[in-house]
Amino acid sequence: MADRSIRIGGLTLKNPIIAASGCFGFGEEYNEFYDVARLGGVCTKGLTRRPREGNPPPRVFETPCGLLNSIGLQNPGVDAFIREELPMMKEMGLVVIANVWAECAEEYGEAVEILSRSAVDVIEINISCPNVPGQVIVGAQAQQAAEVVRRCRSLCDKPLWVKLPPTAQIDAAQAVEEQGADAICAVNTFRGLAIDIETGRPIFANTFAGLSGPAIRPLALQVVYQLAAAVEIPVIGIGGITSWQDAVEFIMAGAHAVQIGTANFIDPLASMKIVEGLQQFMEDRRLHSWEEIRGCAHEGSPL
Numbered sequence: 001m002a003d004r005s006i007r008i009g010g011l012t013l014k015n016p017i018i019a020a021s022g023c024f025g026f027g028e029e030y031n032e033f034y035d036v037a038r039l040g041g042v043c044t045k046g047l048t049r050r051p052r053e054g055n056p057p058p059r060v061f062e063t064p065c066g067l068l069n070s071i072g073l074q075n076p077g078v079d080a081f082i083r084e085e086l087p088m089m090k091e092m093g094l095v096v097i098a099n100v101w102a103e104c105a106e107e108y109g110e111a112v113e114i115l116s117r118s119a120v121d122v123i124e125i126n127i128s129c130p131n132v133p134g135q136v137i138v139g140a141q142a143q144q145a146a147e148v149v150r151r152c153r154s155l156c157d158k159p160l161w162v163k164l165p166p167t168a169q170i171d172a173a174q175a176v177e178e179q180g181a182d183a184i185c186a187v188n189t190f191r192g193l194a195i196d197i198e199t200g201r202p203i204f205a206n207t208f209a210g211l212s213g214p215a216i217r218p219l220a221l222q223v224v225y226q227l228a229a230a231v232e233i234p235v236i237g238i239g240g241i242t243s244w245q246d247a248v249e250f251i252m253a254g255a256h257a258v259q260i261g262t263a264n265f266i267d268p269l270a271s272m273k274i275v276e277g278l279q280q281f282m283e284d285r286r287l288h289s290w291e292e293i294r295g296c297a298h299e300g301s302p303l
Ligand SMILES: Cc1cc2nc3c(=O)[nH]c(=O)nc-3n(C[C@H](O)[C@H](O)[C@H](O)COP(=O)(O)O)c2cc1C
Pocket: 020, 021, 022, 023, 045, 046, 047, 067, 069, 071, 073, 099, 126, 129, 163, 187, 188, 189, 211, 212, 213, 214, 216, 238, 239, 240, 241, 259, 260, 261, 262, 263
């Protein structure tokens, strides 16, 4: 009998498919299509210490094989999340991964400390959001990334995952590992731009936006391949995954698990279809566990 579960730090997930932050709400809407508890886990929308209204519209714009978004982290804040959304998520039987964003290390610490006293299963620190006016992406710099993770780690006993930007260098990933992260999630969206040729102005009020979807998949796969070789802790692959075959590619590149984002907008059943496709793949290949193929693309290949 194949063991479809995976272990990340001290946590066991029933399978390696996780709904990505910002693309699955708090799971409730998707639960109308299928039992969302069949996924390995669900990441919440990015949560901040206080509620945020997000960016003015337009917030999304389609590009060939991709989606540009500039949501700007609209969310109810950690307190309202714990009061109003988390009980529903736990009742649905979900492994809840709380995605957190803040403007500085202190504020990350505040939000993480509050969440670490709640029933969430994992805290995923997003140090890679490209859509906040005037904010640099701290995850791109090793020293800044380390400072945020050090602060959060000292305030939190729960599993701590760190979500890096696609531009993060190996040294940022290693710095995050050194500070006690349990896993690295890569990647967040790539910074992109679209211009309205009638007005000659950028489509988005914040000029730049985050590119996701199949357009970024080979780029994300390349990042995951390199990170998996550079750190000991598990890497969770994200970026343009729309099918079980895509998920297998990320596992072969070295990912322990994968997150599915934009594909959920194209087909609300996408994540569940990937769970089922992977199950069939395991049976067809007579795999006993994911370890048998994890990282196999690296064998004999110098980085
Ligand atoms: C509309 C939208 C909102 C997102 N919001 C968040 C967020 O709040 N926090 C976060 O860490 N990532 C956020 N992301 C990034 C996704 O979680 C994911 O990393 C990225 O979209 C790449 O995966 P994909 O190509 O499968 O969508 C968002 C993406 C989209 C498309």
